[in-house]
Amino acid sequence: MIKQDETIKHFVNLAKSDFSQVEENLSKIIFELQHSQNKGLNYIESFDEQLVLKQLENLRNSNKKGKLFGVPITVKDAIVVKDLESKAGSRILAGYKPQFDATVIKKAREEGAIILAKTTQDEFGFGTFSTNTIKVPKNPFDQNRSCGGSSGGSGGFTAYTSAYHLSIGESTGGSIACPASYCGVNGLTPTYGLVSRNGLIDYANSLDKIGAIGRNTFDSELLLNVISGKDEMDSTNLGINYAVDDYDLDALDLNELNKDVNKIAVIKDFYEFCDQDVKKVFDKQIEKLREFVEVEEVSLPLNVKYALSAYYIIATSEASTNLAKLSGLRYGIQEDVDGLHFDDYFSLVRSANFSDEAKRRIILGTFARMSGFRDAYYLKSLKVRTKLINEFKSAFKNYDLLLNPTMSTVAPRFDEIEKLTPIQNYAMDLCTVPANLAGLPHLSSPIGFSQDMPVGLMTVANHLEEKKLTAFGKLIEMIN
Amino acid sequence: MENEETKVMIGLEIHAYLDTKSKLFCSCPTNVNESKPNSLCCPVCLGHPGSKPVLNEKAVELGTKVGLALNCKINQDFFFSRKTYFYPDMSANYQITQYEIPLAGKGFVELGDKKITIRRAHLEIDPAALIHPSGMGQSNYVLIDYNRSGLPLIEIVTEPDLTTPDEAREFLITLENILSYLLVLKPETTLKADCNISINGGNRVEIKNISGFANAKKALTYEIKRQINETKLGKTIEQHTRAYNQETNTTIPLRKKETEEDYGYIFDPDLVKVNLTDEYLNKIKSSMPELPKEKIVRFIKEYNLSEYDAKVLCSDFELSNLFETIVKKGASPKITNQILTREFLSILNHDSLNFNQVKINETDIFDLVKLIESEKVSDKNVKESMINYISGDKTSPKSYLEKNNLLVDTTIDLDSIVISVIDANPKAKEDYKNGNEKTLNFLAGQIMRQTKGSAQIDKVLEKLKEKIN
Ligand SMILES: [Zn+2]
Numbered sequence: 024m025i026k027q028d029e030t031i032k033h034f035v036n037l038a039k040s041d042f043s044q045v046e047e048n049l050s051k052i053i054f055e056l057q058h059s060q061n062k063g064l065n066y067i068e069s070f071d072e073q074l075v076l077k078q079l080e081n082l083r084n085s086n087k088k089g090k091l092f093g094v095p096i097t098v099k100d101a102i103v104v105k106d107l108e109s110k111a112g113s114r115i116l117a118g119y120k121p122q123f124d125a126t127v128i129k130k131a132r133e134e135g136a137i138i139l140a141k142t143t144q145d146e147f148g149f150g151t152f153s154t155n156t157i158k159v160p161k162n163p164f165d166q167n168r169s170c171g172g173s174s175g176g177s178g179g180f181t182a183y184t185s186a187y188h189l190s191i192g193e194s195t196g197g198s199i200a201c202p203a204s205y206c207g208v209n210g211l212t213p214t215y216g217l218v219s220r221n222g223l224i225d226y227a228n229s230l231d232k233i234g235a236i237g238r239n240t241f242d243s244e245l246l247l248n249v250i251s252g253k254d255e256m257d258s259t260n261l262g263i264n265y266a267v268d269d270y271d272l273d274a275l276d277l278n279e280l281n282k283d284v285n286k287i288a289v290i291k292d293f294y295e296f297c298d299q300d301v302k303k304v305f306d307k308q309i310e311k312l313r314e315f316v317e318v319e320e321v322s323l324p325l326n327v328k329y330a331l332s333a334y335y336i337i338a339t340s341e342a343s344t345n346l347a348k349l350s351g352l353r354y355g356i357q358e359d360v361d362g363l364h365f366d367d368y369f370s371l372v373r374s375a376n377f378s379d380e381a382k383r384r385i386i387l388g389t390f391a392r393m394s395g396f397r398d399a400y401y402l403k404s405l406k407v408r409t410k411l412i413n414e415f416k417s418a419f420k421n422y423d424l425l426l427n428p429t430m431s432t433v434a435p436r437f438d439e440i441e442k443l444t445p446i447q448n449y450a451m452d453l454c455t456v457p458a459n460l461a462g463l464p465h466l467s468s469p470i471g472f473s474q475d476m477p478v479g480l481m482t483v484a485n486h487l488e489e490k491k492l493t494a495f496g497k498l499i500e501m502i503n
Numbered sequence: 504m505e506n507e508e509t510k511v512m513i514g515l516e517i518h519a520y521l522d523t524k525s526k527l528f529c530s531c532p533t534n535v536n537e538s539k540p541n542s543l544c545c546p547v548c549l550g551h552p553g554s555k556p557v558l559n560e561k562a563v564e565l566g567t568k569v570g571l572a573l574n575c576k577i578n579q580d581f582f583f584s585r586k587t588y589f590y591p592d593m594s595a596n597y598q599i600t601q602y603e604i605p606l607a608g609k610g611f612v613e614l615g616d617k618k619i620t621i622r623r624a625h626l627e628i629d630p631a632a633l634i635h636p637s638g639m640g641q642s643n644y645v646l647i648d649y650n651r652s653g654l655p656l657i658e659i660v661t662e663p664d665l666t667t668p669d670e671a672r673e674f675l676i677t678l679e680n681i682l683s684y685l686l687v688l689k690p691e692t693t694l695k696a697d698c699n700i701s702i703n704g705g706n707r708v709e710i711k712n713i714s715g716f717a718n719a720k721k722a723l724t725y726e727i728k729r730q731i732n733e734t735k736l737g738k739t740i741e742q743h744t745r746a747y748n749q750e751t752n753t754t755i756p757l758r759k760k761e762t763e764e765d766y767g768y769i770f771d772p773d774l775v776k777v778n779l780t781d782e783y784l785n786k787i788k789s790s791m792p793e794l795p796k797e798k799i800v801r802f803i804k805e806y807n808l809s810e811y812d813a814k815v816l817c818s819d820f821e822l823s824n825l826f827e828t829i830v831k832k833g834a835s836p837k838i839t840n841q842i843l844t845r846e847f848l849s850i851l852n853h854d855s856l857n858f859n860q861v862k863i864n865e866t867d868i869f870d871l872v873k874l875i876e877s878e879k880v881s882d883k884n885v886k887e888s889m890i891n892y893i894s895g896d897k898t899s900p901k902s903y904l905e906k907n908n909l910l911v912d913t914t915i916d917l918d919s920i921v922i923s924v925i926d927a928n929p930k931a932k933e934d935y936k937n938g939n940e941k942t943l944n945f946l947a948g949q950i951m952r953q954t955k956g957s958a959q960i961d962k963v964l965e966k967l968k969e970k971i972n
Contacts, residue, residue, distance in 0.1 A: 123554075223553055225773075227772070344597050354552075389767060392768070
């Protein structure tokens with residue numbers, strides 16, 4: 024059960040009339056942030072206290088009291104913030120201070136948010152556990168375990184801090200849902216194109232979706248409301264804003280809220296892939312939900328079989344072109360150029376500063392789009408993607424929402440992760456990749472614990488049906 | 504060619520700058536020539552992480568016009584691709600261009616009776632400019648100017664239908680003329696051509712980035728000779744890329760040519776498919792300006808010009824416009840045409856000048872035509888005043904003629920001068936009557952002297968014959 028005073032809305036209402044609330048909350052979160060850094064929890068990639076205090080002063084003198092007035096917001100490192108080092112978790116971008124704010128940052132600032140810090144992530148989003156980077160975030164529930172990835176720092180810090188706070192994450196193949204699940208917080212990934220990607224350091228442009236991480240659906244949807252909408256700087260932007268309705272938690276009518284959610288289905292193939300203990304927590308939740316809605320089972324055989332392959336081919340093909348620009352020439356890290364021809368210099372910089380995983384994905388992607396293989400891999404994957412979207416679309420003819428455990432396991436221990444082969448590692452994304460490949464909105468809600476670690480439930484809706492998703496997410500939160 | 508049996512196939516890839524206010528995928532201005540290096544750039548054209556391209560619709564409009572003017576099939580659904588290669592002038596190390604489906608598909612350009620097939624025309628971004636401070640290959644560093652990065656280019660690709668360097672040059676001139684009629688070319692830019700050439704069905708050699716049509720012809724002429732000589736020596740021509748060296752008038756090998764497929768093209772996922780509606784396309788079709796071919800037909804019909812004269816006038820957009828402006832002011836089309844196509848162009852040819860290198864004013868020419876119409880100026884003085892106008896002190900022909908007393912004084916009574924000269928030279932008169940034609944020239948000379956050369960010689964001769972008989 025979520026209480027009114029736990030919500031960001033509650034905090035903003037107080038803050039609007041009492042600025043000391045903003046100051047207190049900010050001091051508290053800065054203290055916790057520094058504490059987490061000192062303890063080596065590694066949620067934060069860059070933090071500049073001066074930039075934060077400047078925002079506080081601007082806010083104090085501002086007449087406009089927006090929807091996120093005084094709310095500290097952390098941002099996945101891949102989303103650029105003007106003057107704040109933004110490097111998508113990669114050494115190759117060390118020292119890069121962007122000249123502009125990403126559109127989502129601009130929108131959040133306009134509503135009075137304080138951009139607090141950049142959060143740690145797998146380098147360029149390449150990973151499931153935020154271990155493919157230098158600063159590896161540690162799960163607040165067990166420091167020997169992963170926060171998930173790739174928005175690991177966002178998930179971890181949201182769970183860690185006791186202050187009012189929101190985090191902007193980004194998902195390519197599940198990078199919001201996964202850390203939300205592992206860290207027991209709420210992760211809302213919108214339809215592809217709902218939120219502008221302008222200012223996002225790309226992983227795979229046709230898959231990347233900026234979304235919201237919060238303590239509950241009410242908070243996440245508020246953030247989505249602020250950051251979604253028209254942006255002429257991103258050609259793939261849909262120009263649609265996610266609207267929020269005002270609410271009173273004490274008088275919330277869950278049936279009315281879920282009037283459009285009549286029939287839902289568990290995706291059997293994904294469910295079966297999961298560990299027993301995860302299934303147990305999931306089953307219990309489904310039983311509770313049956314009181315409110317009809318729950319059936321559905322199978323998505325094509326997605327089970329092909330989604331991961333198509334996803335990794337498309338994602339790495341795009342990524343390998345995106346990363347081409349990172350060559351130590353105009354920004355980021357620079358090496359000694361003396362006596363080197365430009366292509367030797369590029370090779371030197373890239374060899375020395377990309378991680379093994381980044382190199383692996385560049386090689387895979389370059390291979391998939393090169394002459395002789397392009398038709399069989401890259402172009403074929405695009406065709407497969409259309410088929411997989413259609414499989415989802417036919418399921419949505421019968422069901423309003425599709426459900427599965429977000430991750431097949433609870434957050435794994437770092438020593439377990441080390442033993443995974445790349446292929447086993449990629450397979451961990453099975454439950455989250457299909458919806459991401461199809462550009463479908465999805466929500467990961469915490470539904471309980473197994474081995475003292477959080478378990479998440481992932482709800483997938485049809486394109487642009489975020490409303491059904493958030494209504495259902497609130498239902499889960501209110502009945503638990 | 505020298506060797507009649509040599510079968511030459513030439514194909515061209517022409518790059519032209521489109522005349523837009525902002526770059527192809529960002530809002531940076533395009534006035535590169537009057538700007539400091541690296542002053543016209545932003546995160547998008549510098550390839551900064553997080554920046555996203557947004558298509559400039561004006562470039563699509565101009566590109567569509569080019570496609571239509573080259574008789575191409577316009578692809579109403581098209582998209583952009585990333586062509587990946589590492590080079591310091593390419594800010595993202597990939598070029599946004601078009602691959603599978605270009606804006607304009609198959610078309611043709613008429614060259615006399617021959618049709619040169621256009622394979623495609625597509626939009627793409629220009630790379631940055633590399634500046635070699637002590638010359639190409641001589642500098643141990645290069646400077647990069649990103650002002651050019653992201654400028655909109657249209658690339659026009661022909662089939663290898665051209666068979667001689669002259670024909671290639673003629674094609675380039677014709678193409679440039681068509682583009683100038685469309686008003687799509689960025690002023691003060693020139694077309695750049697990559698020339699593909701093969702002889703006797705051999706491998707294709709590409710000569711990169713030739714500026715200027717005369718250079719294209721020279722490079723091709725050299726390359727044909729080179730390939731013939733190589734073949735004679737029993738060598739096989741390998742497919743590769745060469746550069747033209749203007750100073751030595753030779754081509755030099757650059758690199759083994761990559762095939763297009765080697766660039767690992769993917770659809771640019773930052774951009775969306777473009778759909779040109781029927782309505783949009785029809786609007787552009789109906790706004791297409793008159794093209795050279797149509798203008799020639801109209802000039803013949805409307806101004807009663809010979810086909811040859813109409814073609815000469817219309818071979819230059821500005822010249823044809825100048826002609827029409829003068830005629831519309833009320834000048835005789837016939838005389839205006841004579842002044843422009845005979846006098847004016849022959850002076851340009853003589854002085855190796857281009858039309859755009861000289862300043863000529865429609866009123867000045869109009870005034871001159873009017874003087875000729877009222878028979879106030881001799882052919883000789885027309886020429887003299889025009890030469891002075893183009894290459895001399897550039898005073899208008901009319902002022903020049905006035906200042907130098909070269910106008911026919913219509914108050915002079917030519918008849919009485921003729922009679923007085925005949926009367927003063929009775930012997931000459933008799934000689935002429937007895938069949939000595941030369942004496943007529945002697946008498947005419949006397950008359951011309953008395954009129955200070957302002958009389959027209961045809962008229963004088965005519966009057967002399969009339970009065971003696
Ligand atoms: Zn720009």
